[in-house]
Every structure is written in structure tokens, then in C-alpha cells.
Amino acid sequence: MKLSTRTRTLPIGVALAGTLALSACGAANEQGGTAGGGAGGGGEVSGTLVGAGASSQEAAMQGWRAGYTEVQPGVTVNYDPVGSGGGREQFLAGGTDFAGSDAPLDEEELAQAEERCGSAGVFELPNYISPIAVAYNLQGVDALNLSPVTLAGIFAQQITSWNDPAIAADNPDVQLPDLPITPVNRSDESGTTENFAEYLATVAPDVWTYEVSGDWPVPGGEAAQGTSGVVSAIGAGEGTIGYADLSQVEGLGVASVGVGPEFVAPTAEAAAAVVENSETLEGRGEYDFAIELARDTAESGNYPIVLISYHIGCIEYADQETATLVQDFMGYVVSADGQEAAAEAAGSAPISDTLRGQAQRAIDAITAAAG
Incomplete structure (x- = not known):
């Protein structure tokens, strides 16, 4: 079963609320190297990231905040749980640095993402499974x-x-x-x-x-x-x-x-268990890891009504500060520590080593546009 192309008419949320003060466990390599957040790197980073999207991630965000504020007090991430559709639309319109979404981008949105992010494309990381x-x-x-x-x-x-x-x-x-x-x-x-x-x-x-x-x-x-x-x-x-x-x-x-x-x-x-028995959607970008869930599984111990909440962002940002902050924050989210923090706060399932490796490859590729 392939995920259908979806047509949406969505309101654009304009107010970003629910500010979370978040900080990372290490700095990102400024040229797209290993991400920080406890996954390596060195030095401190500071600045503000703006995100919006899925309300399902709220509890996990609380866990990420608790584990993430201890080492990078100079980094603030504003996340408005406006809903997946509003989060995607705000990101595609350039109003946020990343989106949280309980569904991957559809074909129309992927085309909009190329306009927003350029030919380097987007990342879609399944960072929250519940x-x-x-x-x-x-x-x-x-x-x-x-x-x-x-x-x-x-x-x-x-x-x-x-x-x-x-x-x-x-x-x-x-x-x-x-x-x-x-x-x-x-x-x-x-x-x-x-x-x-x-x-x-x-x-x-x-x-x-x-x-x-x-x-x-x-x-x-x-x-x-x-x-x-x-x-x-x-x-x-x-x-x-x-x-x-x-x-x-x-x-x-x-x-x-x-x-x-x-x-x-x-x-x-x-x-x-059901995510492990599912496959990545075909025909998408190099760093797009949207999953085609096996909803009709008959495997013992699999629960098929699963929500995978993605973090969606650009592989190439317009400025180095944003690229570094996104890279560093996402590095913490996918790390073992970050996933454990989300599990304790939200009861979510930590991503597998396979998914973590895929995500880290995308995170390592995040960079800033030349010139």
C-alpha cells in the first residue's frame, strides 16, 4: 500500500507560541560535519530557532528541553504546536526554520519545499514514534x-x-x-x-x-x-x-x-515493532526518510495504528547560524539521550539504530548556501 498524494487547504498560523528554551549537548560542525547535541562536535552555539507543527510532539518537546537545556543555554527554540498542517505550511512559506508533522510532505508540498530550500532539498526525519x-x-x-x-x-x-x-x-x-x-x-x-x-x-x-x-x-x-x-x-x-x-x-x-x-x-x-516491519517511501530525496507503514500487518505484537512524527527542514539554509542551530538541535533529538528523554516524557518508542544512522547522515549534510 502506497501512501496517497494528499491535497490540503490549510490555514496559515501566524503566531508562534509555546516557547521552549532548549539547548544542545555540543556544537555542530559549521560546514555540515557531525552534529552536536551529545553526538560529538565541540564549542558553544547560540541563537534562536523557530519551529511549528504537530501537537503530538508537545510531551516529547518537554523531555527534549529537560535534557537539552543543561549545556547550551544560549540556544532557544520556539515551537508552536499549531498542528501538522499549519506547521508544514508555515515552514514551506518561510515562516519557520523547521516543522513538526505527523505526516510526510505530499507531492505538491515537495515541490513547494524545493522553492523554499533550493535544489539541495529537504530532510524528513521520523524522530518521534508513538x-x-x-x-x-x-x-x-x-x-x-x-x-x-x-x-x-x-x-x-x-x-x-x-x-x-x-x-x-x-x-x-x-x-x-x-x-x-x-x-x-x-x-x-x-x-x-x-x-x-x-x-x-x-x-x-x-x-x-x-x-x-x-x-x-x-x-x-x-x-x-x-x-x-x-x-x-x-x-x-x-x-x-x-x-x-x-x-x-x-x-x-x-x-x-x-x-x-x-x-x-x-x-x-x-x-x-510495526515500524521495523515497514519500508521507506520510494522516489523521494536523498535525505528524505518518510516511512510507508505496514498498517495491515498480522504480525504478533505489532500495533499498526502508529503515529510517526517527522522533523522537516532544509538541507541548505540561507545563513550559517540557522544551519548550525538546526544541525545541533536535530543531533540531540536523534541521539540516544534525546530519544530516552522523549520516551520518559511522552512514552514514545526510541528510534532504532537504523533510523538513527539514516537521520545522522541527513544531519551531517545540513549546511549554508555559498556566498
């Missing part, structure tokens, strides 16, 4: 299994009651209430939505017949802004169900989903 949890609020139901077809039927609003025979078949030992189901979705364009919809379209194409995009396609239900808005809406209701990054759903019920003959709960380990 399960998308199917979270619910249903009194008296502490454990819930949902097969792919049942899950698609719920969010397509074809299954509208919690004691529907399809849900009961997945949960023969659970007393399900006669209560309406209230599905909760993102109101804003979202990479989390796109990942979730892509899973539904792959595993239940006869039920989920909508075009995959970052915009929720089903009318009705309840819509909320951002990850925090969805989580709040689920928690405030009864009989609600929605989707959000696992790190954000504390206190809610979390469903296990059908994978082959078993039901698998979302964990960092299960998310990492």
Missing part, C-alpha cells in the same frame, strides 16, 4: 477489544450503540451498556487524523470508504481542536470514543485492536 490510542470513556468497562471492521464501523457512524452485536462479539465477557456512542474527532487538519484514517482505509476498505486526508470526513459526532481538545472532550462525556497520541490519554480507557488472531494494546514496544 501509538495512536483509541481512547474511550465508558463507565464500568475497564478493558475493550475492537476488531478493525468494528472500529471502522464506529467511526463511520454505522455502529451507534455500545451494546451493538459487533462490539459484543469482540468482547464476549464484557457487560456493555445500552448507551449511544459519541465519536470524537479532530476539528483541525491533523496528521493524527490522517494516520488514523489511513489505518481504517487499509484494514477495513469496505467500511471506511472516505478519501484519506488530514481533515475528518464524517459529519456529525463531536469535533475538538488539537490533541488536548479531543482528550478533554472524551473525558467530559459518557460513551465517548476518539483517537489521540497515547502519551496524552492518561485517565481514559484505551482499547486493544485486532491484529491477526489477537488483540494488541498500544505500547511503545508494539509501535516500534
Whole structure:
């Protein structure tokens, strides 16, 4: 299954908020050598980076800040969790130095990226891996299994009651209430939505017949802004169900989903397993490591509703200061220390050595335009 080309109409966020004061574990080589952030290099760097994008990275950013501020107090990174679509658009328009995105650039955006970054192209680094949890609020139901077809039927609003025979078949030992189901979705364009919809379209194409995009396609239900808005809406209701990054759903019920003959709960380990069984998208740039996820896996212990959040930036920046800062910051993010900091803060799955090696190759190539 190849990722489809997506067409988006996105609002441009103009305010950059949520400032994070971040610092690196070492300086980047100014001509594109080994990145700092604990991965080598020497000397201090200072300045300000501006990023925007996926709200799913918020918790990880807190972890990166905690591990990163100790050695480079002169570096500040402003990151606005405006959402993946807004982050990509701001970056492509030249308003930020990098973007966080829960979906890779599509073909139209790749063309815009060449205008922004020049012929050297962009990097897309899968630096944050986490399960998308199917979270619910249903009194008296502490454990819930949902097969792919049942899950698609719920969010397509074809299954509208919690004691529907399809849900009961997945949960023969659970007393399900006669209560309406209230599905909760993102109101804003979202990479989390796109990942979730892509899973539904792959595993239940006869039920989920909508075009995959970052915009929720089903009318009705309840819509909320951002990850925090969805989580709040689920928690405030009864009989609600929605989707959000696992790190954000504390206190809610979390469903296990059908994978082959078993039901698998979302964990960092299960998310990492499905990524390891997936391949890099073909036909992209030398430093573009967007992944084609094996959504329809039947492998034991794999959780296929996975969110991969990317950091997207230029291989060649207009000035050396920005190139050095991006290189140094990304070097820390992909380092073992940086990934451990994110895992502790967000429950994410640390990237593999293979992904780290790929990312470091891109980071080493970051440089400034001549002249």
C-alpha cells in the first residue's frame, strides 16, 4: 500500500507560541560535519530557532528541553504546536526554520519545499514514534477489544450503540451498556487524523470508504481542536470514543485492536515493532526518510495504528547560524539521550539504530548556501 498524494487547504498560523528554551549537548560542525547535541562536535552555539507543527510532539518537546537545556543555554527554540498542517505550511512559506508533522510532505508540498530550500532539498526525519490510542470513556468497562471492521464501523457512524452485536462479539465477557456512542474527532487538519484514517482505509476498505486526508470526513459526532481538545472532550462525556497520541490519554480507557488472531494494546514496544516491519517511501530525496507503514500487518505484537512524527527542514539554509542551530538541535533529538528523554516524557518508542544512522547522515549534510 502506497501512501496517497494528499491535497490540503490549510490555514496559515501566524503566531508562534509555546516557547521552549532548549539547548544542545555540543556544537555542530559549521560546514555540515557531525552534529552536536551529545553526538560529538565541540564549542558553544547560540541563537534562536523557530519551529511549528504537530501537537503530538508537545510531551516529547518537554523531555527534549529537560535534557537539552543543561549545556547550551544560549540556544532557544520556539515551537508552536499549531498542528501538522499549519506547521508544514508555515515552514514551506518561510515562516519557520523547521516543522513538526505527523505526516510526510505530499507531492505538491515537495515541490513547494524545493522553492523554499533550493535544489539541495529537504530532510524528513521520523524522530518521534508513538501509538495512536483509541481512547474511550465508558463507565464500568475497564478493558475493550475492537476488531478493525468494528472500529471502522464506529467511526463511520454505522455502529451507534455500545451494546451493538459487533462490539459484543469482540468482547464476549464484557457487560456493555445500552448507551449511544459519541465519536470524537479532530476539528483541525491533523496528521493524527490522517494516520488514523489511513489505518481504517487499509484494514477495513469496505467500511471506511472516505478519501484519506488530514481533515475528518464524517459529519456529525463531536469535533475538538488539537490533541488536548479531543482528550478533554472524551473525558467530559459518557460513551465517548476518539483517537489521540497515547502519551496524552492518561485517565481514559484505551482499547486493544485486532491484529491477526489477537488483540494488541498500544505500547511503545508494539509501535516500534510495526515500524521495523515497514519500508521507506520510494522516489523521494536523498535525505528524505518518510516511512510507508505496514498498517495491515498480522504480525504478533505489532500495533499498526502508529503515529510517526517527522522533523522537516532544509538541507541548505540561507545563513550559517540557522544551519548550525538546526544541525545541533536535530543531533540531540536523534541521539540516544534525546530519544530516552522523549520516551520518559511522552512514552514514545526510541528510534532504532537504523533510523538513527539514516537521520545522522541527513544531519551531517545540513549546511549554508555559498556566498
